[in-house]
Amino acid sequence: MVSRRGFLAGGAAAAASGAVGIAAGAAGASLAAEADLETFAASRQAEFYGPHQSGIELDIQAVTNMVAFDIKESVTKADMLRWMRLLTDDIARLTAGEPVLADPAPELAIGAARFTAYVGFGPSLFSKLGLESQMPEGFAELPAFGVDQLQERYSGGDVLIHIAADDPVVLAHGTRGLVRDSMPFASVRWVQPGFAHSPGMIPAGLTHRNLMGQVDGTANPELGSSDFDSVVWINDGPQWIKGGTLLVFRRIAMQLDTWDQLGIPSKEEVIGRKLSNGAPLTGEQETDVPDLGARHPNGLLVIPEFAHIRRAAPQESGERIFRRPFSYDNGMNERGSMDVGLLWTAYQRDISKQYLPIQRRLEQLDLLNQWTVPIGSAVFAVPGGVQGSELLAEALFS
């Protein structure tokens, strides 16, 4: 965010020196501004040290790898701490745009590109290590839902490293470093790559679009707000989870062939929002509050009974989540049907009180279910951030 402002200021400075009319100076400045413009994504840097791990309360990056691991049989708490020592140092360096220690390809550290990575732990890790007493409140495997068609290869895992950046090469290089340092302790269970818009595609604060075309993320708590804090960041319970959060991950396939057969009005009724700008069907702008009581002259609800946002809207005050979904594109079959969807993520303090009641309502009725199928699922408890020489999850494994 800081660098984006810096970039804007640079542009303004170039414009100003142009206005003064010193020809050479103006040309030099605009050349510099152009060079800045070409490489602005490289220099933008996320914050690693702080009360929370990075890559959650952040405008979504361009590309991601979610990597889930199963620990080796002999692994102990002490081994976990050694793993966390390696990851803490690696992530700090990669976030700063530097190679990790012992990097066999340091030349690939070409810019921070808002690299982030955070670590989370699945319920299975707590039982394998006998750490059940350290499980946060409202954290457990999800029950089965009627809409589920889950596949093992996309589900579960003892440990998650969720990596993201604004550049695919930076992402691949960082992923390689983190996975290399994980191999003494665990094996890879699954990796799920995803993406959002490239940097420079949409202004800050504008909500991204998913592959169904919808503006997706409007009703989220605002980054940096106290609302965000109270929905997402845990402030009690075991020491290690303070400043952390609970993640529900769902791989949700989109059936675009049948979705594309719908006309625009039907597509808009499925969600309850307009495709053009994400405004509720009862408003003009994305930020307008949906009027769930509004009716057409013929008496029908403007935002229908089956609309996704009606069903997903909180019924009790605490039933809110922060969603940060990346898209995935896993190729296509011989008939040209694309294997696409969302790496759907929801962050919250308490899964049982926040995600679960919403999902139960959507399971019963949500017209969107006709074009979306959950095919992967996992939950992870994400420890708080680190300061100074602390290690990630140090209090859990010490």
Place this chain on the structure above:
Amino acid sequence: MRKISLLFLLIPLLVTGCTSPGGVVAEDLWVKSSEMSMQGGMTAVYGTLTNNTQQDVVLVGGDTEIAGVVEVHEMTMIGGEMKMQEIDGGLTIPAGMSIVLEPGGNHLMLMMLTDDLEAGEEISVTFDFDGAEDITVDGIVAKPAEGGDEDYHSGEMEMDN
């Protein structure tokens, strides 16, 4: 102004745990953890050493609890193959210059390990110099790493790493 620049100078020293600003400064040190770094086996320490003195300094050896023998090694072509060997007379760091210890190049060889060295463990190593004070660095982390064409022939001094 002056205070600020002093602070910046101090930060790298604090981070690497090395406190000899007038002498040699060590940065980004790590030690290799591999299937060879088991008790009785061997490994090596890598990183950057900077000579902040006015005269040349020679790295002549070292000392660490986890190794029975510590030597300064180089890689050279012997009979068409890259082999490593002890550097006669040690490794010179010219005044004001840095040298990099890296896989496939110069390194501080740790042999006859007294214990298994596992990934993520930390060790303490003393670097012995001629021409500057020795330095001891704590918290050197063991990184999982596989050297390129590893070819160990224990005892014959042909151990690549």
